[in-house]
Amino acid sequence: MITLDQVRSFVAVAEELHFGRAAERLQMTQPPLSRQIQKLERSIGAQLLERDNRRVVLTGAGEAFLDEAYRMLNLVDSAGDLARRVDAGAAGVVRLGFTAVSAISILGPLLRRLTAELPDVEVRLSERVTNAQVDGIRRGELDIGLARPPFDTALLSSRVILREPLMAVVPEAHRFASLGRPLTPRDFEGEAVIGYHPQQSRYFHELVVRFLANAHPRIEQRVHQVLTAMLLVAAERGLALAPASATSLHVEGVVFKELDHHGGDTRLDADPERPVELHAIWARDVASPVVRRVLGVIADVVE
Known part of the structure; x- marks a missing residue:
């Protein structure tokens, strides 16, 4: 030998x-x-x-x-x-889950920072809704997710990496488009609204329900994705609520309007003016060196 x-x-x-x-x-x-x-x-x-x-x-x-x-x-x-x-966490593979809207707000800056600071770390991306990310982490298919709360804290560790406002999305020909003030829950009284699916898009469904708690809109559709809601608004099928980062999608025919949260149910929001949260999530009992290094870069990007 x-x-x-x-x-x-x-x-x-x-x-x-x-x-x-x-x-x-x-x-x-x-x-x-x-x-x-x-x-x-x-x-x-x-x-x-x-x-x-x-x-x-x-x-x-x-x-x-x-x-x-x-x-x-x-x-x-x-x-x-x-x-x-x-x-040392400077090389290896990290499997990263993300939602479509999280990709708008943080995925680009995060990937650029990872390339600069950890060039030998291969990031494998997987677009999944939050529930699918949680399942992926539980089955060992994903290492980190960029997802929406709530989470099973017995299974997952999480860190808030972004808070942003919720905004109204209205057709550009709608009377609200030129209104010179933020929209209140009462403004949605009797209006057609594009809602979110209560199971597949639970997080945004609950945000919409809380904001419109004291109004009586007509829920015309329930969709799974923010982009789908915006496209229906552009087709003048109703109004919608979406995170501020969705403005980067540049959907033609829609106008984003600020919301006045007074009158909505904000008791469950950590920051009523920025109620939309994005979290990094990972398995509570598993954190390899490379996962810890990537989480550190995520924290730096947020700061």
């Missing part, structure tokens, strides 16, 4: 072409060095060096083996370096 000590011994002799200098370089005496070369030649089944009292030269087999020896040692060195970087 070939050992790394044998390969390193051979490389030293091949480069020095002198057993005495090679032994000195390896900080050993000549007899054990000669034995390492002999064992290596027996393991390979070929003579690698021709030596006598005056000189040492490489055989044809020795020249061929020297190229492979360099590759072996480089591979071992790079493997060790990779292991150290993985152990």
